[in-house]
Amino acid sequence: MDNTKEKNNCKDDLLLRMGLNDNKAGMEGLDKEKINKIIMDATKGSRFYGNELKKEKQVNQRIESMMQQKAQITSQQLRKAQLQVDRLAMDLERNRNLNNTIVHVDMDAFYAAVEMRDNPELKDKPIAVGSMSMLSTSNYHARRFGVRAAMPGFIAKRLCPQLIIVPPNFDKYRAVSKEVKEILAEYDPNFMAVSLDEAYLNITQHLEERQSWPEDKRRYFSKTGNPIKIDSLTFDLAASNFYLLRLVKPTSIAPNTMLAKVCSDKNKPNGQYQIPPSRKAVMDFIKDLPIRKVSGIGKVTEKMLMALGIVTCMELYQQRALLSLLFSETSWHYFLHIALGLGSTNLARDGERKSMSVERTFSEISNTEEQYSLCQELCTELAHDLQKEGLKGRTVTVKLKNVDFEVKTRASTVLSTLSTAEEIFAVAKELLRTEVNAASPHPLRLRLMGVRISTFSNKDAKKHQQRGIIGFLQAGQRALSSPGCSVDRIDKTEFVKPSEIPHKKSFFDKKRSERLSNHQDTPRCEVVNQRALQTSQPFRAFRKMRESLETSENSNNCQTFTCPVCFREQEGVSLEAFNEHVDACLDGPSTSEDSKMPSYSQASSTAAGQKEDASHSIPPCEHCDYEDGEVESVDGADGAETVGQSLTAVSADTTGSNHSKEEHSDAPDQSCPIPLANEAVRMLSEQESIWPCTDDVVTGQALVCPVCNLEQKTSDLTLFNVHVDICLNKGIIQELRNNEANSVSQPKESSRSAGRLQKAAGRTKRLGQRTKWSTSKKTKPQSPRHTLDVFFK
DNA sequence: CATGCAGAC
DNA sequence: TGTAGTCTGCATG
Numbered sequence: 001m002d003n004t005k006e007k008n009n010c011k012d013d014l015l016l017r018m019g020l021n022d023n024k025a026g027m028e029g030l031d032k033e034k035i036n037k038i039i040m041d042a043t044k045g046s047r048f049y050g051n052e053l054k055k056e057k058q059v060n061q062r063i064e065s066m067m068q069q070k071a072q073i074t075s076q077q078l079r080k081a082q083l084q085v086d087r088l089a090m091d092l093e094r095n096r097n098l099n100n101t102i103v104h105v106d107m108d109a110f111y112a113a114v115e116m117r118d119n120p121e122l123k124d125k126p127i128a129v130g131s132m133s134m135l136s137t138s139n140y141h142a143r144r145f146g147v148r149a150a151m152p153g154f155i156a157k158r159l160c161p162q163l164i165i166v167p168p169n170f171d172k173y174r175a176v177s178k179e180v181k182e183i184l185a186e187y188d189p190n191f192m193a194v195s196l197d198e199a200y201l202n203i204t205q206h207l208e209e210r211q212s213w214p215e216d217k218r219r220y221f222s223k224t225g226n227p228i229k230i231d232s233l234t235f236d237l238a239a240s241n242f243y244l245l246r247l248v249k250p251t252s253i254a255p256n257t258m259l260a261k262v263c264s265d266k267n268k269p270n271g272q273y274q275i276p277p278s279r280k281a282v283m284d285f286i287k288d289l290p291i292r293k294v295s296g297i298g299k300v301t302e303k304m305l306m307a308l309g310i311v312t313c314m315e316l317y318q319q320r321a322l323l324s325l326l327f328s329e330t331s332w333h334y335f336l337h338i339a340l341g342l343g344s345t346n347l348a349r350d351g352e353r354k355s356m357s358v359e360r361t362f363s364e365i366s367n368t369e370e371q372y373s374l375c376q377e378l379c380t381e382l383a384h385d386l387q388k389e390g391l392k393g394r395t396v397t398v399k400l401k402n403v404d405f406e407v408k409t410r411a412s413t414v415l416s417t418l419s420t421a422e423e424i425f426a427v428a429k430e431l432l433r434t435e436v437n438a439a440s441p442h443p444l445r446l447r448l449m450g451v452r453i454s455t456f457s458n459k460d461a462k463k464h465q466q467r468g469i470i471g472f473l474q475a476g477q478r479a480l481s482s483p484g485c486s487v488d489r490i491d492k493t494e495f496v497k498p499s500e501i502p503h504k505k506s507f508f509d510k511k512r513s514e515r516l517s518n519h520q521d522t523p524r525c526e527v528v529n530q531r532a533l534q535t536s537q538p539f540r541a542f543r544k545m546r547e548s549l550e551t552s553e554n555s556n557n558c559q560t561f562t563c564p565v566c567f568r569e570q571e572g573v574s575l576e577a578f579n580e581h582v583d584a585c586l587d588g589p590s591t592s593e594d595s596k597m598p599s600y601s602q603a604s605s606t607a608a609g610q611k612e613d614a615s616h617s618i619p620p621c622e623h624c625d626y627e628d629g630e631v632e633s634v635d636g637a638d639g640a641e642t643v644g645q646s647l648t649a650v651s652a653d654t655t656g657s658n659h660s661k662e663e664h665s666d667a668p669d670q671s672c673p674i675p676l677a678n679e680a681v682r683m684l685s686e687q688e689s690i691w692p693c694t695d696d697v698v699t700g701q702a703l704v705c706p707v708c709n710l711e712q713k714t715s716d717l718t719l720f721n722v723h724v725d726i727c728l729n730k731g732i733i734q735e736l737r738n739n740e741a742n743s744v745s746q747p748k749e750s751s752r753s754a755g756r757l758q759k760a761a762g763r764t765k766r767l768g769q770r771t772k773w774s775t776s777k778k779t780k781p782q783s784p785r786h787t788l789d790v791f792f793k
Numbered sequence: 794c795a796t797g798c799a800g801a802c
Numbered sequence: 803t804g805t806a807g808t809c810t811g812c813a814t815g
Contacts, residue, residue: 042804042805043805046804046805047805048804048805049805052805058798130806131806132803132804133804133805133806134805134806134807135806136802136806149802150802150805150806151805152804152805152806153804153805154803154804154805155804155805194801194802195801195802196802197802198802295800295801296799296800296801297800298799298800298801299799299800300798300799300800301799301800328812328813330811330812330813331812351810353809354809354810354811355808355809355810356808356809357807357808357809358807358808359806359807359808360806360807361805361806361807363803363804395794395795397795397796405805407797407798408796408797409795409796409797410795410796411794411795411796412794412795413794413795448806448807450807450808452808452809455794794815795814795815796813796814796815797812797813797814798811798812798813799810799811799812800809800810800811801808801809801810802807802808802809
């Protein structure tokens with residue numbers, strides 16, 4: 001816009017006035033304290049802030065209930081949970097798939113980068129893309145002032161008065177994005193776009209094909225002319241299109257999407273980062289990784305886990321049993337995947353759209369008439385979008401946010417399918433009306449209104465069902481015949497189908513479901529694939545290539561970079577050194593940035609005290625089949641939760657003597673009292689320990705079972721742990737029997753707990769419901785729900 | 794099915 | 803003056 005240029009011209013003045021014009025020396029910017037103060041000053045006392053506080057309290061309450069629940073957990077429950085969790089962990093471990101190379105491409109500060117490209121004037125100035133009320137991104141210059149994405153522009157302006165706020169130009173970004181995606185497609189035609197500036201590629205096959213390329217074709221030259229020979233995507237891209245060298249920077253290569261995503265973030269703003277396809281490499285990478293870095297773990301989850309003393313992935317692993325008792329099945333499964341460094345290895349096709357919505361924020365509207373007409377406008381817009389994709393839905397949801405930022409949604413599902421503005425509005429109007437009536441005689445003081453439509457009619461449902469089995473077989477074949485090929489994920493209800501919805505270059509291109517944190521890979525399929533793969537011809541080639549990849553450094557190629565913050569060239573530095581430099585630049589004059597979390601190692605060691613009972617951090621046995629044998633009977637014996645104080649003590653000892661030993665996996669031991677299937681032993685001997693794969697080695701030490709007190713002739717920690725687990729269970733069973741023998745009436749307490757345990761037991765097979773610690777909520781005045789079918793007769 | 798919440802970009 | 807818009811998935815009643 002025109003005022004952009006105007007501001008541009010003022011820039012020097014502003015800088016002078018601020019005494020911050022020392023651009024070349026890279027001295028401008030604000031330190032963290034100042035930034036926080038300015039943000040606070042701008043925030044405090046606002047209605048927004050009030051709502052933030054309210055939300056925070058709710059979270060704290062949730063945490064409190066969770067802690068109460070935790071306090072009631074007995075060591076038996078915990079041990080039982082441990083077995084159950086470890087059984088899953090074992091399964092997951094067995095199916096770990098390191099055969100894919102997944103790349104995550106992230107275009108840093110994408111919108112800002114495009115704007116700077118198109119207007120060189122902006123290049124050395126702090127800019128942000130967005131509006132006065134919200135920014136979507138900022139360039140590195142602006143970041144030094146604390147100007148970040150998701151920050152309202154007016155606050156950003158206080159942090160950095162010379163900040164240039166460029167209104168977003170989505171058509172342009174889409175165009176550039178498309179350009180980039182065309183290149184990405186050369187590496188993986190089935191790559192998955194997450195948004196305009198983010199994508200995942202499975203380059204497994206590409207790498208394989210590349211093996212047969214002539215040498216010179218695999219050689220690329222960087223800007224400075226230094227030959228770089230590296231089979232890494234980024235440099236490739238750089239060769240294809242120099243512009244991309246600046247755009248497609250944070251890039252990562254890893255065995256699955258979760259890791260790929262994390263490590264592309266790790267080396268921002270200039271990172272190519274690779275996790276080699278070995279379990280040890282994965283575990284080493286994960287070990288101290290703050291869980292918050294993982295996609296899917298947000299502010300709230302972080303805080304709750306922090307309350308349990310969990311900050312890093314290793315701690316997440318250690319507390320897995322506890323987590324399985326405190327969180328829903330879905331959640332703890334997810335956590336376990338993270339803790340093991342697992343993620344999807346196949347890039348799921350875009351699913352069908354589930355909903356479509358329009359919403360708008362405005363300055364207060366409390367006039368009812370206005371509200372209705374606004375609603376109507378939104379419906380019209382929505383209907384328009386809906387028709388573009390030829391969709392019809394049956395559920396209409398109205399969203400209202402009042403001036404105190406409190407959000408409410410009201411939904412209604414009708415029998416007929418809706419697509420026109422009139423149809424939608426007819427439903428939405430009634431929803432709005434009930435809210436208006438409920439509030440009367442006071443008016444609704446709104447700051448936002450939205451309308452969403454969902455429950456799309458699924459015309460192709462039959463087709464999909466038919467395709468189910470065929471699709472499955474095809475997927476299987478593909479997997480067997482071509483190693484790099486991804487297996488379609490199997491959905492709960494139906495198989496993933498090739499996109500059939502006639503979607504245009506949808507406006508919503510960016511937000512297709514992709515199941516990043518898809519922890520529901522289908523183990524069975526993967527087992528098959530993996531085994532087939534390992535014996536297949538291509539697999540060996542693979543292996544080879546992989547090893548070479550493993551040794552090829554991502555960061556040791558010295559070259560010349562230009563710091564995006566201070567704009568000085570950094571010559572002949574390694575990537576790491578360069579990134580350090582950028583970090584330092586970003587950190588500004590003084591303190592470190594908040595993205596560098598407070599020393600987690602400290603956090604974890606101080607939290608260790610609280611963890612005692614919870615952390616039974618022995619890695620699970622990988623191949624012992626818990627289904628057979630005595631464990632099952634323990635499952636059946638849930639009722640007894642008051643049992644076994646002595647065992648508690650034992651368990652604590654066990655914990656003390658636990659992990660951090662590197663096993664010698666070449667010594668599967670016959671003296672382990674557990675019947676291990678031959679195959680399992682074989683596989684086991686080929687694998688490293690589950691956790692941790694680090695340097696804390698205790699060699700040559702006899703392992704003495706803390707339960708039966710007998711020395712175990714194994715140096716294999718997993719086997720040893722299986723032994724201990726079994727011993728423990730024997731103990732529990734014994735105690736249960738004793739208890740039964742002299743059982744009096746159970747205290748009331750335990751019947752409640754028994755119920756809880758029962759639930760936990762249920763999870764084994766069918767898996768239970770979420771243990772809930774939602775706060776006792778103030779009961780809200782329920783607005784009556786109407787069926788609006790009457791309007792569509 | 795309705796509602797609220799968390800999370801991602 | 804002033805804190806977005808779209809979408810997905812989970813939990814729960």
